[in-house]
Amino acid sequence: MMNLLLDITTNAVDWSRAQFALTAIYHWLFVPLTLGLAVIMGIAETCYYRTGKAFWKEVARFWQQLFGINFAMGVATGIILEFEFGTNWSNYSWMVGDVFGAPLAIEGMLAFFMESTFVAVMFFGWKKVSKGFHLASTWLSGLGATISAWWILVANSWMQYPVGQQFNPDTMRFEMTSFLDVAFSPFAVDKFCHTVTSSWIIGAVFTVAVSCWFLLKHRNQELAKASIKIGSIVGLCASLLAAFTGDNSAFMVSKVQPMKLAAMEALYNGGNDQSLTAVAWVAPFKQPDYENEAEAPLRIGVPNALSILATRTLHGYVPGVNDLIKGYKKDDGTQEPSMQYKIESGKKAIAALQSYRKLTAGKKYTRETLPAEARTQLNTLMANIQYFGYGYIKDVHDLVPFIPVNFWCFRIMVGVGCLAILFFLVTLWLVYKKDVSRYHWLHIVAIVMFPLAYIASESGWVVAELGRQPWTIQDMLPVGVAVSDIPSGSIATTFFVFLFLFTTMLAVEISIMCKQIAKYRMPVVNQ
Secondary structure, eight states: OOOSSOOOOHHHHHHHHHHHHHHHHHHHHHHHHHHHHHHHHHHHHHHHHHHOOHHHHHHHHHHHHHHHHHHHHHHHHHHHHHHHHHHTOHHHHHHHHHHHHHHHHHIIIIIHHHHHHHHHHHHHOTTTSOHHHHHHHHHHHHHHHHHHHHHHHHHHHHHHSOOSEEEETTTTEEEESOHHHHHTOHHHHHHHHHHHHHHHHHHHHHHHHHHHHHHHTTOSHHHHHHHHHHHHHHHHHHHHHHHHHHHHHHHHHHHHOHHHHHHHHTOSSOBSSOOEEEEOOOOTTSOOOTTTOSSOTTOEEETTHHHHHHHSSTTOOBOOHHHHHHOEEOTTSOEEOOHHHHHHHHHHHHHHHHHHHHHHTTOOOOTTTOOHHHHHHHHHHHHSGGGGGGGGOSOGGGGSOOHHHHHHHHHHHHHHHHHHHHHHHHHHHHHHHSOGGGOHHHHHHHHHHHHHHHHHHHHHHHHHHHTTTTEEETTTEEHHHHSOOOOHHHHHHHHHHHHHHHHHHHHHHHHHHHHHHHHOOOOOOOO
């Protein structure tokens, strides 16, 4: 059972965070390409089903081969990621396993088996099942991967916005009170939509980049042109949807994680009529002196845009870092308490829980038969339970995430996203109106866009995860309390083992992918 007063070294916390970040970053190199290529190969096979032309069958099979290589790597890293909850984050798993485990279990039992089953039919069933059944298997493989992503993102979103649960002081666990609230929280819906559409962008960019490489090499040109059309349409639609869903996600962040929004904007002192930062100079490796700086140097903003994004009103109030630390009055007239007040309330909750546990240890009481002193402690605990996690925070400034990383990663994500819209517009126009094989500059730009898209995708996850620090679960459980009490040296050792393993896996995938693309020669078929 979890100890309320943990004595875990800082090194153990840092190494646990580093190892989980390493695993998550490598895992996310494979997942978006899986989700994106699922759409590309599904559209290609749909064209084959509708036209009956063998050309489209070959197009679909080519992209399915690359999908399969990437799919296998993603499964391997994902399994390791889930095991780390039990090895490195056992206190977290103990406290919230009743809630957090449900979506992960559903993902494993339903979505993963679904995609695995239909992937087998997709690869080995071309001559064994009907065209309609094979087409359904292809789309269901992608749907299974997408459903798998849904449950993973539900679990992640619950960590950002913990709804549908209540704390049980007798078991020392947060227990689920509403599965529907957990599964369909607005935060989860927005995160899923934004994550999946951004993954489609990765798949589309990859499709266009590989096709443009074929054009540069003067090979498989008909496949390349057809694939560029599919990739550009999917990419443009996905880019516009990602912009829309990103706006909704930012609005949700402003409601439930205002400190993350303040860090993303390097907003030190908030207020009404807040502008959205277009450019500013935030030193990349040093936490700014937000207590004494009015705003980031050289800042240029879009007037009132941040107020619109965060409050959906032109003149809405948006709190900055200092406002959140000191407390502020909301637009509805209610007072948001200071961080120091939350810390003191959290300490009261922890102290009351300790007293309650001592008074009831080894005895069986119902709520009606609790002794008066135990009931008093329980009432104190529940009155302050919303600030329970703050009781472990030693200094209010520990509640401010590292602003430079959030600020710059957010701008990288948005900047590349805008570039992707322009890229797909230009590519779509050229492939339909011109001879796209003649524009070598476009081919080079497409190849460069592929790593840029990945950088933007990873940057988005960095903002999502580092922006909520120091919380493992927002307001409930800081990272220093969530980790396992194991030697930091053991974690450091496995960190470097995983670094070697994942880097090798990535190198192997890139090598296999490149060889598969380089050797591919499309057979002469009826178009």
